Amino acid sequence: MSVLLAASRLIDSISQFMGKLSEYMVLFCCLISAGNAIVRYAFNYSSNGWLEIQWYLFAFVVMLGASHALRNNEHVRVDLIYGSVSDRAKIWIDIVGLIVFLLPACVYLTWLCWPFFALSYHQGEISGNAGGLIRWPVKLILVAGFALLSLQGLSELVKRIAALTGYISIDTKYEKPLQ
Numbered sequence: 001m002s003v004l005l006a007a008s009r010l011i012d013s014i015s016q017f018m019g020k021l022s023e024y025m026v027l028f029c030c031l032i033s034a035g036n037a038i039v040r041y042a043f044n045y046s047s048n049g050w051l052e053i054q055w056y057l058f059a060f061v062v063m064l065g066a067s068h069a070l071r072n073n074e075h076v077r078v079d080l081i082y083g084s085v086s087d088r089a090k091i092w093i094d095i096v097g098l099i100v101f102l103l104p105a106c107v108y109l110t111w112l113c114w115p116f117f118a119l120s121y122h123q124g125e126i127s128g129n130a131g132g133l134i135r136w137p138v139k140l141i142l143v144a145g146f147a148l149l150s151l152q153g154l155s156e157l158v159k160r161i162a163a164l165t166g167y168i169s170i171d172t173k174y175e176k177p178l179q
Contacts (some may be wrong), residue, residue: 001167004158014072018148019068022061029057048129049070056138063145066140067152070102073171091160098157108152113142 008090036050117139125135
């Protein structure tokens with residue numbers, strides 16, 4: 001179990017790094033958006049590339065930030081019974097959810113996205129917009145994001161099993177989003 005927990009810590013650190021990178025990408029996206037607007041209105045110049053890089057960065061933020069959100073237990077949860085059961089029951093709910101829903105979906109989506117990326121890369125796909133960007137990097141981020149989310153799902157599964165067997169204790173507290 002200690003080897004699995006060490007692997008889990010490594011995956012957690014990768015997810016944490018990607019989460020921090022995602023935070024900076026939000027800043028870059030805002031700066032690019034503001035810069036593009038200033039240039040467009042002040043100099044009457046614009047490029048589709050600047051618009052596309054904004055949605056590329058948004059895709060990076062979402063796909064790379066998902067594993068970070070899962071690691072921090074900040075993901076969306078359907079809380080029908082989760083909030084009213086014991087910690088042990090919460091761990092079991094998490095284990096079932098990871099095994100039945102998250103991991104199969106993420107592995108399948110990673111598998112589906114790979115040929116989508118590979119075809120784009122081999123064809124040298126470029127945006128159809130004038131001044132547009134190459135498309136394969138944003139398609140690669142789909143593969144990387146789902147793969148990283150799969151790894152983080154495995155890390156969470158290891159931690160839940162370790163908590164059930166008494167190797168570690170985990171915080172099962174979940175706060176509903178404020179809306």
